[in-house]
Amino acid sequence: MSLLGLTPALTGTAPFGSCYQQAAANLASWKGLGHAAETLCTTWGFSWDGGPALDGSGRWSAAAAAVHRMDLADRTYDSWDAAEDAERASLAAGHPVAAAVDAFHLPSPYEGREHIAHCVLLLAHEGDRVWISDPMNRPEPTAYPAEAWRRMRSAEAAGSHRTLLLTSGPRHRATAPELAAAVREDARVHRDADRAAFEGYLAAREAEAAEGAEVLDVGGVAAERLYLGQLFRHLAGPAHSVEEAAPVAEGFTSLSRRWYLLHTLSRESGGGATGRSRLLRMLADLGDREARLTAAVDALASALTAQAR
Known part of the structure; x- marks a missing residue:
């Protein structure tokens, strides 16, 4: 089944740092989770690694998987080859992927100006090109050269090829x-x-x-x-x-x-x-x-x- 006909349900401006939730909510919506954006996050806390950034709990994806009983995984990879293998395996099984990229390399307010993490939806690998949907800046499926995809995915801002994989829909309707x-x-x-x-x-x-x-x-x-x-x-x-x-x-x-x-x-x-x-x-x-x-x-x-x- 081709994934190129998928249109993200949640589009438009995602305030800073929330593009990951927006992308994950689109994956979950495609898999049948109703009110995905409104029921995705059930975590509330802080995490800090000693650097300049104070982050949220970092637990929201694992919690969403547990609450809705769906197979959602938040992964990072040591190499581009490992990340690409995971992407291709998910796509081959009919599951689009949410992937971190460097917004410097994409049409966005940061294009050519600032290196910053952003999350987009990967819909297909086709030979020497990929198809992605950026719910925030360009929701329609858009083709990019495979080498450009590798560059934006492997940039330091992308955070070790961070990838969200959703391979099942919800098995429980949370009350x-x-x-x-x-x-x-x-x-x-x-x-x-x-x-x-x-x-x-x-x-x-x-x-x-x-x-x-x-x-x-x-x-x-x-x-x-x-x-x-x-x-x-x-x-x-x-x-x-x-x-x-x-x-x-x-x-x-x-x-x-x-x-x-x-x-x-x-x-x-x-x-x-x-x-x-x-x-x-x-x-x-x-x-x-x-x-x-x-x-x-x-x-x-x-x-x-x-x-x-």
């Missing part, structure tokens, strides 16, 4: 209590580690404040909260009519906007010392806001679980 409980349990299990990651990042940025050497790269945090806002807005909407989910949805949406604002202000400052103390106060305040939302999520999940019994 509102299950979705809310999944968010609560993920946060509960990982709370100490997540908080340690946030506090470590904050302390490191405060220690270097006088130098102003690095920007506050927090787009991945904002992206996770963006999709959590969509999840709870979906629970509050007609599909589930859980009115109590509305303030939780607004809480996550507000967090996402504030994280994106911090990310943008920091990048525009160039990491300079001017205004850096203000940015660090914003960062600390966001940590407090994250903690305050915990009680609302716990209460909602507990109430929904009780009602379902």
Whole structure:
């Protein structure tokens, strides 16, 4: 079966860091997951490797696989050959692939200007060319030379050939209590580690404040909260009519906007010392806001679980 006729259901601007969720939601939608974007992300946390970027939990793809009982894998590869083999095997079995590339090499706001990770959908390998769909910038299937694909996939910005593989549709239709409980349990299990990651990042940025050497790269945090806002807005909407989910949805949406604002202000400052103390106060305040939302999520999940019994 040709995959070239596939059209992504979710297109248009994906705020910084959220192109991976957008691409994965398109894969899941093609496999029959209803409301894919709204039910994809049930994780809420932080991860930090000691560098300039504070990321979201990094657990959302594995959690989506568990909640919806579908075969979704988030892989990286040591070599281009290994990544290409995985791509070809998935395509041969009839499964499109979500793949990280360097946006420098694609029609995008960053083309020829900045090396930055971006996620697109790979639909076919055909001899000396590939067909891809970029839901954000060029959704229609577009052919590129195979060598150009290798170059954009092998660039440092692509993150070790990061690849999302979805080889089955959902085997379970998650209920509102299950979705809310999944968010609560993920946060509960990982709370100490997540908080340690946030506090470590904050302390490191405060220690270097006088130098102003690095920007506050927090787009991945904002992206996770963006999709959590969509999840709870979906629970509050007609599909589930859980009115109590509305303030939780607004809480996550507000967090996402504030994280994106911090990310943008920091990048525009160039990491300079001017205004850096203000940015660090914003960062600390966001940590407090994250903690305050915990009680609302716990209460909602507990109430929904009780009602379902």
